[in-house]
Amino acid sequence: MNFSSKLLETAVAEFAKLPGIGQKTALRLVLHLLDEDKEEVERFSHAISKLRNEVQFCEACHNISDQAVCEICASPRRNHQLICLVEDTRDVMAIENTSQYNGLYHVLGGLISPMDGVGPSDLNIDSLIERIKNTEVTEVIFAVSATMEGDTTIFYLNKKLKDFPLKISTIARGIAFGGELEYVDEITLGRSIATRVLYESSIK
């Protein structure tokens, strides 16, 4: 692209480094910011820089937090016997949005993926073991994506945790609520028949 201004070119290049943002979208966003008030743009720029410089990760669960220990881990109203293992912050937010879970979390910071060079040592697993040893946890729930990486991570952690006096569970997999049977993929449908549950327990 032919930029008439070096400042413009730099700003567009910075935006285009973001995932899923190409040159054209970057230009559109930058031109939008140019139309905004200076204060508005300063607020945008400041929010990002402040976040990166001041953000903390909870000492216990590694979730993004404003304090050393996050609100969930610090809350006396949560069930401290349950730990839900998730890949990242987004999963914590997704589960919190359901309002169906009242335990704690542990953010692994990724999933085991030999293809991407992510091994167990890259994840927050040691701190998980420490938590299990030193706290009152009685159940660990795997809430990871139903992918190869998710399954590998569950398999690894399951072996790692099997000597602790723990209940280990995974979130239920099967056809989605509201999903039409004919459009469900074969593997999901096949597994959902194989792992069917008694009607009584499915509606509790």
Added chain:
Amino acid sequence: MNFSSKLLETAVAEFAKLPGIGQKTALRLVLHLLDEDKEEVERFSHAISKLRNEVQFCEACHNISDQAVCEICASPRRNHQLICLVEDTRDVMAIENTSQYNGLYHVLGGLISPMDGVGPSDLNIDSLIERIKNTEVTEVIFAVSATMEGDTTIFYLNKKLKDFPLKISTIARGIAFGGELEYVDEITLGRSIATRVLYESSIK
């Protein structure tokens, strides 16, 4: 969404103000920035704030520029007798990318659109008239979108400029190069027949 951090929430809210960026995309972008080095994020944040605070608009053509007069208007190698009227900076870039035009530009800063409350006084029209009066311009080329707003703007400006000793032209409209005839919309196809050009002049 349930944010575990106020800093995170603020940054996501700022990103989500950008056009075409929803909450989920904003969150993805912000989490990406959190994974980056501090210096990288500082560079991003600085580039935006610097652009907004230091950008200038060319005194002659109103294009985004680093100096008081942009490179195009200042260049002795461009044809100063031609002025191409465009809606915004993106159009200047698009035309510059073709390498087919060697004249100057005039950025209107929008198109006349009564529906959006944009009238002639909101556009850079007075400065255009001044330019035509005081410089050696001999031809004005309308290079605006083939929309209702574009046509309205051309109609208005054409009346405004008709008393000047000027050649007034618009960029050619018709079927796109490489376009299959059967997929061209009816209006474009109909107009392209009505405004057909002699074969000799179409290949020059």
